[in-house]
Amino acid sequence: MKNSLLGISVITLLTLIQGCSQKTPLTAITTSPHTANHNQHLTPNSSPTSSTSLTSENNEHSQHQNHQEGKEEKSINTQAKLNIPQDVTPNKPVNLIIDITDTQGKAINKFDKFQEKIMHLIIVSDDLRFFDHVHPDYKNNGNGSFQVKYTFPAGGEYTLFSDYKPAESNERVSVMKTSIKGTIPLPKSLEKFEQTKTLSDTKVTLNVDNASLKARKDIMLKFKLVDNKNQPIKDLQPYLGEKAHLVTIKSSSPLTNADYIHSHGMKDSAPGEIDFHAKFPQAGTYKMWLQFQRNGNVKTADFWVNVK
Ligand SMILES: [Cu+2]
Secondary structure, three states, X not given: OOHHHOOOEEEEEEOEOOOOOOOOOOOOOOOOOOOOOOOHHHOOOOOOOOOOOEEEOOOHHHHHHHHHHOOOOOOOOEEEEEEOOOOOOOOOOEEEEEEEEEOOOOEOOOEOOEOOEOEEEEEEEOOOOOEEEEOOXXXXXXXXXXXXXXXXXXXXXXXXXXXXXXXXXXXXXXXXXXXXXXXXOOOOOOOOOOOEEEOOOOEEEEEOOHHHOOOOOOEEEEEEEEOXXXXXXXXXXXXXXXXXXXXXXXXXXXXXXXXXXXXXXXXOOOOOEEEEEEOOOOOEEXXXXXXXXXXXXXXXXXXXXXXX
């Protein structure tokens, strides 16, 4: 699609670099080719090359870790700009173009793959009822543009978390917002804080003691997976190079990248179980989407939790 066909870009936000707090977006970042953003001390049992990790824009700990490692040389601050046609209607595919540039607006044109993709794009409605995880394509023509055809399910406000890694720099998350015209569906039911989710052929139970859900504490989240006969699931397939992925977003208005946490299931989880090290940055209400693969299908189980 030609750029001239596109409407105005909606919102541009500075990327807050991994490990830097929101108030200091221009802090230099650490580039460590092997461990960038893989927050090892949150995953004490993993080896340095394991990709079990928890990344958060607002993660003071990775910043500390980076400082300690003394590798703070390379710094790139980037931003993402979403180009979307002006009259998007729900249930009609639309071309989203995401331009990644430095803070001067110069295109970033080289990216590294991580978790098998060059960009991971998480799309949520601002009320966190809707979630999607897609992978825009990168046309390597030097203009830093990513593209994906996307169909918004309903009108409303959406936040897009783009997770990417400029070549030889660290992974970061840039947040974009868009507003889709159309009716916003009313909730069908109140949000349920249930610990078991039943999908078509998999029942997922979050085993966590609610009393232990405290901000800034290292917590182990254990998801138990059983089939329709209550037998532990043993046929999990890797999904994007990991045992499973967990996207956690704090309910906030507006949503920022400080609200976004992406973590990976520990490789040494017990059979029929997926464990995640987690540390919730603040008290609040969070929604978590567990994604895993069985029989070639990606499954998503979502959970609300209250963190005190
Ligand atoms: Cu992805």
